[in-house]
Structure formats: C-alpha cells, structure tokens
Amino acid sequence: MKRWLTLIGVVVLLILVTVGLVAYLPPDHRVTFLVDASASGPDFREVADAVGSAARNAGDGDALALRRFGGECDRPDNTVEVVPVGEGQGGRIDEAVRSIEPGGRSTLLSGILAAIDDFDRYYPFRGDKSNRVVVVARNGVEACGKDAAAVRALVEEHSKRVEVRLDFRFVAHRLTEQQVGDLSALAAAVGAPPPRRTGTADELARAVTEPAMPGDLGRRR
Numbered sequence: 001m002k003r004w005l006t007l008i009g010v011v012v013l014l015i016l017v018t019v020g021l022v023a024y025l026p027p028d029h030r031v032t033f034l035v036d037a038s039a040s041g042p043d044f045r046e047v048a049d050a051v052g053s054a055a056r057n058a059g060d061g062d063a064l065a066l067r068r069f070g071g072e073c074d075r076p077d078n079t080v081e082v083v084p085v086g087e088g089q090g091g092r093i094d095e096a097v098r099s100i101e102p103g104g105r106s107t108l109l110s111g112i113l114a115a116i117d118d119f120d121r122y123y124p125f126r127g128d129k130s131n132r133v134v135v136v137a138r139n140g141v142e143a144c145g146k147d148a149a150a151v152r153a154l155v156e157e158h159s160k161r162v163e164v165r166l167d168f169r170f171v172a173h174r175l176t177e178q179q180v181g182d183l184s185a186l187a188a189a190v191g192a193p194p195p196r197r198t199g200t201a202d203e204l205a206r207a208v209t210e211p212a213m214p215g216d217l218g219r220r221r
Contacts, residue, residue, distance in 0.1 A: 025125075026125035027127055028061060029127045030062070030126055031132045031211075032065040032067055033136070034115050034136070035069075037068040038105055038138070040102065047138065051093070051136065053205055056094050057090070061088075063127065064083075067111060068082055070103065071105070072104055073143070107143070110144075116162055120162045132212075140179040140182065170194075171198060
C-alpha cells in the first residue's frame with residue numbers, strides 16, 4: 001500500500017511539474033495590435049472590426065495584446081495597454097477593441113514607444129520565433145508638435161535599446177499622400193516594409209489579419 005501511495009505521489013508530482021513547464025514556456029509568436037483611437041469619422045468601427053477579426057483568427061498558442069493611442073498630448077493616458085499580452089484571448093481583444101471610444105489627437109509616437117517598452121521585459125515572455133507590432137494609423141503620424149523627422153529619430157533610437165528584434169507592420173487606413181509618406185519614412189526607420197494602404201473595410205481587414213498570423217499560416221492566408 002505504501003509503495004502505491006509513493007508511486008501515485010511521484011505521478012502527481014510529475015504532472016504538476018509538466019503543467020508548470022508548459023505554463024512558463026514562451027509562445028512561438030507574440031503580436032501587439034497598436035490602434036489609432038484618436039477622434040475622426042466613423043472609420044474606427046472598421047478598425048475595430050478588422051482587429052477583432054484578426055485576433056479571433058490568430059493561433060490559440062500565440063500571445064496577443066491590444067494597445068491604443070490617441071488623446072491629449074501631455075497626458076500619460078494618450079496611450080494605454082487595453083489588453084495585456086496573453087495566450088488564447090482573441091475573444092477578449094475582440095470585445096475590448098469594440099468598446100474603445102475614439103477621442104483626442106493622434107499620438108502615434110507615444111503609442112510606438114510604449115509598445116516597444118512592452119517587449120523590453122523578460123516576462124511576459126517574448127515570442128520564440130517572432131515579436132510583431134501591427135500598427136493601424138488613421139490620422140497621420142503625430143499631432144503633438146513634433147515633425148515627422150523628429151518622430152522617426154526618436155523611434156529609431158528607442159527601438160535600438162530593446163534587447164529583442166521587433167517586427168513592425170504598418171497599415172495606413174484612408175491617409176493622405178503626405179501622411180502615407182511620413183508613415184513610410186517611420187516604417188523605414190524601424191526596418192519595416194512600406195505601409196499597407198487601405199481605403200475600404202475589406203482591404204483593412206486583410207491588411208490587419210495577414211501580419212497578425214506570422215509564419216506558414218500567415219503566408220497561406
């Protein structure tokens with residue numbers, strides 16, 4: 001009887017250790033959705049639909065987070081991590097992004113710097129294969145007094161201090177030629193491809209969903 005109790009205890013211990021190791025293994029992919037929630041027309045509903053759908057379609061094992069930017073230039077809440085990073089929370093991000101009330105001015109600089117800092121910690125774990133920030137811009141680059149060159153320099157300098165390679169993807173939704181040009185320069189500063197330009201809800205949905213599924217699945221989609 002004692003031998004059986006010892007055997008059962010060993011099995012239970014092994015199960016607990018295995019569960020603990022799984023819980024503390026880094027995900028393959030980690031993605032942050034960084035959305036422009038500044039005030040404008042009704043197109044934020046299109047952004048919410050696109051991001052919510054992309055989050056629900058992402059892999060359950062991928063770690064996802066949602067951060068918004070937009071507000072008053074001198075306030076610390078002009079960017080907020082709405083949903084902290086975690087696995088299996090596509091539904092939570094879908095609900096959260098639809099509850100955002102747009103307002104204020106575009107504070108993309110604050111949003112990007114904060115998103116970079118979110119990855120500058122050993123826990124929550126970074127992705128083992130990729131770490132990506134999907135930026136959805138609706139009102140240009142920055143409305144808080146800094147020109148595009150200054151924003152580009154600050155972001156480039158900040159990203160170099162982080163001990164992880166961040167893969168940025170920019171989506172330019174209904175931006176002017178000048179705004180797209182400024183965003184393109186910012187993308188180049190962080191080694192990202194040129195922004196995906198979108199003008200309809202369907203184009204936006206595709207542009208957000210594809211980079212939110214890194215690896216083979218994203219390429220197939």
